[in-house]
Amino acid sequence: xxxxxxxxxxxxxxxxxxxxxxxxxxxxxxxxxxxxxxxxxxxxxxxxxxxxxxxxxxxxxxxxxxxxxxxxxxxxxxxxxxxxxxxxxxxxxxxxxxxxxxxxxxxxxxxxxxxxxxxxxxxxxxxxxxxxxxxxxxxxxxxxxxxxxxxxxxxxxxxxxxxxxxxxxxxxxxxxxxxxxxxxxxxxxxxxxxxxxxxxxxxxxxxxxxxxxxxxxxxxxxxxxxxxxxxxxxxxxxxxxxxxxxxxxxxxxxxxxxxxxxxxxxxxxxxxxxxxxxxxxxxxxxxxxxxxxxxxxxxxxxxxxxxxxxxxxxxxxxxxxxxxxxxxxxxxxxxxxxxxxxxxxxxxxxxxxxxxxxxxxxxxxxxxxxxxxxxxxxxxxxxxxxxxxxxxxxxxxxxxxxxxxxxxxxxxxxxxxxxxxxxxxxxxxxxxxxxxxxxxxxxxxxxxxxxxxxxxxxxxxxxxxxxxxxxxxxxxxxxxxxxxxxxxxxxxxxxxxxxxxxxxxxxxxxxxxxxxxxxxxxxxxxxxxxxxxxxxxxxxxxxxxxxxxxxxxxxxxxxxxxxxxxxxxxxxxxxxxxxxxxxxxxxxxxxxxxxxxxxxxxxxxxxxxxxxxxxxxxxxxxxxxxxxxxxxxxxxxxxxxxxxxxxxxxxxxxxxxxxxxxxxxxxxxxxxxxxxxxxxxxxxxxxxxxxxxxxxxxxxxxxxxxxxxxxxxxxxxxxxxxxxxxxxxxxxxxxxxxxxxxxxxxxxxxxxxxxxxxxxxxxxxxxxxxxxxxxxxxxxxxxxxxxxx
Numbered sequence: 001x002x003x004x005x006x007x008x009x010x011x012x013x014x015x016x017x018x019x020x021x022x023x024x025x026x027x028x029x030x031x032x033x034x035x036x037x038x039x040x041x042x043x044x045x046x047x048x049x050x051x052x053x054x055x056x057x058x059x060x061x062x063x064x065x066x067x068x069x070x071x072x073x074x075x076x077x078x079x080x081x082x083x084x085x086x087x088x089x090x091x092x093x094x095x096x097x098x099x100x101x102x103x104x105x106x107x108x109x110x111x112x113x114x115x116x117x118x119x120x121x122x123x124x125x126x127x128x129x130x131x132x133x134x135x136x137x138x139x140x141x142x143x144x145x146x147x148x149x150x151x152x153x154x155x156x157x158x159x160x161x162x163x164x165x166x167x168x169x170x171x172x173x174x175x176x177x178x179x180x181x182x183x184x185x186x187x188x189x190x191x192x193x194x195x196x197x198x199x200x201x202x203x204x205x206x207x208x209x210x211x212x213x214x215x216x217x218x219x220x221x222x223x224x225x226x227x228x229x230x231x232x233x234x235x236x237x238x239x240x241x242x243x244x245x246x247x248x249x250x251x252x253x254x255x256x257x258x259x260x261x262x263x264x265x266x267x268x269x270x271x272x273x274x275x276x277x278x279x280x281x282x283x284x285x286x287x288x289x290x291x292x293x294x295x296x297x298x299x300x301x302x303x304x305x306x307x308x309x310x311x312x313x314x315x316x317x318x319x320x321x322x323x324x325x326x327x328x329x330x331x332x333x334x335x336x337x338x339x340x341x342x343x344x345x346x347x348x349x350x351x352x353x354x355x356x357x358x359x360x361x362x363x364x365x366x367x368x369x370x371x372x373x374x375x376x377x378x379x380x381x382x383x384x385x386x387x388x389x390x391x392x393x394x395x396x397x398x399x400x401x402x403x404x405x406x407x408x409x410x411x412x413x414x415x416x417x418x419x420x421x422x423x424x425x426x427x428x429x430x431x432x433x434x435x436x437x438x439x440x441x442x443x444x445x446x447x448x449x450x451x452x453x454x455x456x457x458x459x460x461x462x463x464x465x466x467x468x469x470x471x472x473x474x475x476x477x478x479x480x481x482x483x484x485x486x487x488x489x490x491x492x493x494x495x496x497x498x499x500x501x502x503x504x505x506x507x508x509x510x511x512x513x514x515x516x517x518x519x520x521x522x523x524x525x526x527x528x529x530x531x532x533x534x535x536x537x538x539x540x541x542x543x544x545x546x547x548x549x550x551x552x553x554x555x556x557x558x559x560x561x562x563x564x565x566x567x568x569x570x571x572x573x574x575x576x577x578x579x580x581x582x583x584x585x586x587x588x589x590x591x592x593x594x595x596x597x598x599x600x601x602x603x604x605x606x607x608x609x610x611x612x613x614x615x616x617x618x619x620x621x622x623x624x625x626x627x628x629x630x631x632x633x634x635x636x637x638x639x640x641x642x643x644x645x646x647x648x649x650x651x652x653x654x655x656x657x658x659x660x661x662x663x664x665x666x667x668x669x670x671x672x673x674x675x676x677x678x679x680x681x682x683x684x685x686x687x688x689x690x691x692x693x694x695x696x697x698x699x700x701x702x703x704x705x706x707x708x709x710x711x712x713x714x715x716x717x718x719x720x721x722x723x724x725x726x727x728x729x730x731x732x733x734x735x736x737x738x739x740x741x742x743x744x745x746x747x748x749x750x751x752x753x754x755x756x757x758x759x760x761x762x763x764x765x766x767x768x769x770x771x772x773x774x775x776x777x778x779x780x781x782x783x784x785x786x787x788x789x
Contacts, residue, residue, distance in 0.1 A: 006069040010062060017058045021051050095159075095169070095188040100181065103128040103140055115190055117162035133158050133166055143173075147184060151175050159188070168195050193341075196231065200345065203227040207352050220356035221253035228330060228349045229256060232342065236309070236333075239317070239353055240265065240277050241326040249277055252326060257307065264303035273297055276314035277327040284324065284693070286346065287314045291335040311336045315350040317357065323688060325357045400428045451610055452493070454484040454518050454540055461494050465501045472511040475501070480519045480741050484540045486607045492583045499580050500544045500603055507548025507601060517543040519739025520609065524642045536644060539589075541739055542605040551595040634751055635659045635678055639669045639685040639697065640713065649684070652740055653747070665689065666697040673701055680705055682750055687714035709750045713738070 025047060095115055098107040104127050113120055116131060129137040136157045147153055152174040159167045169188040176183045207223045221239050228237040238254035251266040268274055270281045275297055280287040289312050292298040298312075314329040328350045330342075338346070404425035411418040458477065465475060497516075504514045519541045580603075584591055588608050595601035636658050640646040646662060653660045661676065663669035666689055673680060683701060685694040698710050712733045734746055 006065050006072065010065055013058065013061060013065075017054055021054060025051075093190075095186075095190075097128070097186045097188065098176075099128055099184050099186070101144060101184070103144070106183065112188075115161070115167060115188075116159055131159050133160055144184065147173055147175050148182070156191070157188070168192055196341075200227075200231045200348075203230055204348060204352065208355075217357065217360040218253060220360065221353065222255060224328075224349055224353045224356060225253050225255060227352065228328075228345065231345055232330065234332060236331040237349070238262070238265075238277075238329045238331065239326060240268070240329070241357070242270070242281065242324055243267075246270070246324075249281060249327060257331070261303045261307040261309075275301065276312040277329050280314040280316050280327050281324060284316050284318075284696070286316070286343075288338060289313070290337045308333050310334050313338050313342070313346060315346040317350045317353045319354055319358045321688070322690065322693075325354055328353050397428050397431055401425060404428060449487050449489055452486055452488050452490055454486055454488075454493070454542060454607070455479045456483075457490060457493050458497065458516060458518065461497050464494075465497060468498065469501055469505045469514070473505055473508055474513040476513060476515045478515060478517040480739065482520075484518045484520065485610045486540050486587075487610045488587055488607065489583075492587070496542075496580050496583050496605075499577065503577060504544060504546035504548060504601070507546055507550070509549065512547045515543075515545040517541065517545070519741045521606075521737045521739045522645050522648050523606065523737055524645055538609040538648075539606040540609045542607060544603040544605075545600065546602075547600045550597045550599050550601055552597055556593065556595060633659075634681045635661065635676070636682045636684055636747070637661045637663065637669060637673060637680045637701075639663045639666060639683070639689070639694070641665065641686060641689050648740070649743065652744065656744065658747075666691045669697060670700060673704065680708060682709050682711065682747065684711040684713065684747070687712050711746055711750060 093111055095112040096107075096109045097105065097112060099105055105123055105125070108120075108123060110120075112118075112123065116123075123131075129140050132140065143153070143155065152172070154170070154172045157169050157171050159169055161167055168191050170191045171186050171188045173184055173186040176185050204227060207220075207227050210220055210223045225237040225239060229235055236254070236256045238257055239252040240249035241252040242248075243250045247270055249265070249268050249270060251262050254262050265275070265277070268278050270278050272279050272282050273296065274282070276287045276289050279297055287297075289295045289297060292301075292304055292310055292312060298304055304312075309331045311332045311334070312329055314327050316324060317326045317328055319325055328346065330338075330346065404421055407421045408418065408425065411421060458479065462475065462477065469475065501514060508514075521539055521541050522537070523539055524536055581591065584605055584607070590606050592604040592606070593601065594604075636653055638646065638650055638653065638660055640649065641664055643664070646664060650660050650662045659678075661669075661672045661680070663672055666685075669685070680701075683698060685697055687694040689697075694710075694712050694714075698708070701708055710732075714733070714736060732746055732750060734742065
């Protein structure tokens, strides 16, 4: 049966009423012809009353129908609103569940199905306890009892998905009454991500606590790896460390990866295309390879296939000063792209690894300094004792020598008594020489300080040194072109020269060579941090190098101690290096020794410079100076963040006639290069700088100057050096501290192809630098650095 709308009812009722009124009027009109006189008035009144009544009833009916229509509109609106709310409930991310007191599911939205993986028909009739892990299901009844008492509650629970996985949830429940029944309405929110974040934060804090402890680096890196693998199930984490040469990555920690794979990547080169890690270290930015098989970085790398690795995300690890420390990589056994949370995890883990590596290396540096301080204090104590003994011993020797001379005057010449007295006097004088050395070591000897040219002292003393050492040992001099002025005692300096030459001769078996070098250099703050005794400033270098047998680490620790010697009995007193130590310390200088068994020894002595303003630091040597007509046309861009080195290098280049553009930051260097109209002939830049590295600056400048040669300067042995052929063809690396003579020799070599003076080691380009550094520093060379007394 069809149901009419209210509007249709109104229309039909209106038509019906009109028809009824018309019919009534028609009936009465027809009946008037046969009616009595006087009756028409009564009939008319009756008709009128009847019509009014019908109209009134119709109006009342229409009014009720209007109310009914309004009510219908309200109901329809409420139904639409309810339908919208129902749709919103169904579309909500949170699970909305209604249960009875026994936990039976009466209503649930689609979110519950999406979260647990069940179809709606599978959930109908189930009890909530059947969807919860046993430990939470057991507490369901006590939870309902507490709910009845308090009316509402919030707590954490979990759902069991259809696949058996456990999903942590946060529940807000409220008790409701419906038709005399007690119902429970629950809103459950998936808190899996929050739990992961909490677990990640706990792991991060645990790793930080370990970093703050005295744990070894391997243990700390293992904690970082474990942190990544706990937060990213199914991942395999690896940490590689930059080696001393700065050109390769060495195995740091990767306990979950096969040992064969770790061995294969140990020593991987830093360069573009050298796997994800080698590329990330070279570019100093994250490298994500979602699938290793087709990617060119992993082309034909069989160990990755054998290990079953399919994806690799690599993040470079930096120290707080921007120095590259290594890389952190996350592998998966299936192709996979990282999400935002994964990338945040990579950054956090790399930051933790950087803190750990920096802390351990800082501790190692502190331990070295502490050991140096203890050694220096021991030497100082021995020096005080030796000086005291020598002073008293001199008092004992004085009457022996005096009485021996008196006896010689009265003894017949040639008699046995005379020979015995002469032997006694000779022994006493030798003992006096020993006491003078002890006094020199203890710095109790008076010095006659004068302004000396170290080059002149060495040149004048060369004949004595030549006569002292064996004929099959060459003595090469590499002296600075200009004067090397120092405030010093000439006799003490000659004693140092003689002792070091004799020490080098004794270290050489058969033929060999000894190289004596001088030069001007500027020691900066970084060198001062590594060698506390050397305050930043202008110094004169006096270096002795030999190709002898070298010294062990144990010998290096004791070489300055009086009477310590590795020679057999009768071949030395053990006071030679002790005397050198005392003289150099008395002159305000320091000694840096590098030696390794079988690879010779180099003594580098730094003496405070006393250059006269009337004499230049350097003179252009013959065959090395640039042509006068050409130097003024050459422009050098100098980029150095250390003010002292920057100013000295700029003044030096300007004194040789070069046009110098000076920049303290890479950004300033780019500005100067952009504004330069004459062009730039050479870039001389520090490697490690705050804004960007030297190679990165060079790469940007190559866009405008493709053939620009570059001189890299760095005090970090692990500074980044460019690996790309187009970035290293015109590059030379100069390590700090360098002499100003070495600096100008490199400049002239790059601009004019003028080779360094005969006998000076050639500069290292990037093809050979990595090989030599790796060969020299594969095992740390023992060295002795003197701390501030």
